[in-house]
Amino acid sequence: MAQVEIRNLGKVYPGKVRAVSGASADIADGEFIVLVGPSGCGKSTILRMIAGLEEVSEGDLFIGGDRVNDLEPGERDIAMVFQNYALYPHMTVRRNMEYGLRNEGLPKDQIAARIAEAARTLRLEEYLDRKPRQLSGGQRQRVAMGRAIVREPKAFLFDEPLSNLDAKLRTQLRAELRALHVRLGATFIYVTHDQVEAMSLADRIIVMNAGQIEQIGAPLELYQKPATRFVAEFIGTPAMNFVEARPVTAGLKIDLPEGASLPGPCAMVDQLAAPAHIGFRPEDLVLEPQDGAAGLRLDLQVMFAEQLGADTVIHARLAGQSDPVTIRVESAQNPAPGATMTAYAPNAALHVFDAATGQRL
């Protein structure tokens, strides 16, 4: 077990393809950290640099306080679970799990003890003598985890380990993974493109975009105080709504799209000096004006409503902009397409981002 630190990490692939730049993060011992971001943003690249599978182009990498930039993967004392499981197809489950331990030269009885323990934890006892191709996807994934566990490494790395499984199994394995982390108390570094997975697993999340780290924080922190417009939009489903605000005369008059208005004072928006995006979450919108918290008033035309059971998501159009506005309301609501409605975003629910830089104001 150990902390992992990346400092100004950068990666340029052959052919001058820049995948990551200036990534810094401190991962505490025993922390479950999730790297999340859209496909191609450089998550796997960072993970693979930590594993030693890709050379570090820039910056430094520390595991347990030691700089490991130039160590071979086998010398870093980490274990990795791959998206396609990467089980050795010609070896039995037992052999797969033993492989790393044999390479370490661990005594036979200790190997057997560790395998037995891992097999019990992961409910793999009856499959030990099978080949990987005789197992289901979920079982293979558990073998891959078993292969990592028996090594007792300083840190576990996961690269989208659940994305080849169906939704139900994914939810189940997510819970198992969380329980495993609690039981082992080891450092987990986990890559996914699925923000729901990230929110449900992580102690802290690293949100990435286009090769750079946008924000690092606890799931709720990211949800409540996204540092950039990108994070605001990426975290939460349905995604956050935005309207554009342009100051006409600095600090005096703010231009909003047709249909949106500010009935009362709103310090954050009133003082804007440059164009900005005002964001508000679908679940923060209310259909009645709230006294004392004037906020943003939206006059909308309903496009359609999705009834999801627990609640209903209304997709509506604001006259002055092409992006629709989504509203999450109680399931009793079911407005007809074409109907007009008014919704309010209280001041406290507004997130304001600079239009040019995307930074939170």
Added chain:
Amino acid sequence: MQKRVVFRNTWLPYILVAPQILVTLVFFFWPSWQALESSFYIEDAFGFSREWVGLRNYTELFADPGYLKSFRTTLIFGLCVTFLAMSISLALAVAANRVLRAATVYRTFLIWPYAVAPALAGVIWYFLMNPSLGIVSYWLRALGYDWNHYVNGEQALGMVIVAAAWKQISYNFLFFLAGLQSIPKSLVEAAAIDRAGPGRRFWTIVFPLLSPTTFFLLVVNLVYAFFDTFSLIHATTEGGPADATSILVFRVYNTGFIGQDYGSSAAQSVVLMALVVAMTFVQFRYIDRRVNY
């Protein structure tokens, strides 16, 4: 899932495969039958008369020390050619697989020897190693090694082995490279994380996963060495010196066309046919089973 075409007419599929069956019958089965038949006769040199002798051609064959020696020569030749051609091509393929981007250029260069006819390949090596003209023999002599494959039987055998292996390397290389590229990179990466060094990764992960390719090539190379190297030997050593390079296929030709002993030649062909059939059988029987993981 297999795609199957269903024919409405039952005779149509037979008509479609008929040309191929016809070619096989005329050019393969008929000569084979002829060989089998003549192996039971002794025929005079001009083909005017022949006499039924039963298995005598065979009993004489296996009593002939020259023939038994040829068996041994063939075995040494076949095993050496196969081992040499496969190990060198595997090493080349592993190297090429590392530098994937350069692989296309590399691959193109390595295909060339395969386009060279066996006889020509033999002649190229024959010149390279010619005791009075050849550059290789010149180097060998510079190193203090006395090279003369006209006189030294072992050297002659060594030369045809190298020539035959050289010709087969490009073919093996292509298959090995394709085999290597079909092994998921993540397996080798997982092994690296599991503390296996490069050598161990190769022998415990890559090589076992390559076994279908290796087994296929093993059979192909043995068949090549045993049966396809006639023209190479014919163009270089002509089986000599003193029968040192007289492998079984060459002996068939020598006995039949030079010695004009058609019966014995036919019996030797039949023995060779039996060998091919046995090897093909092994290949079909084991390639799906033993090698599947």
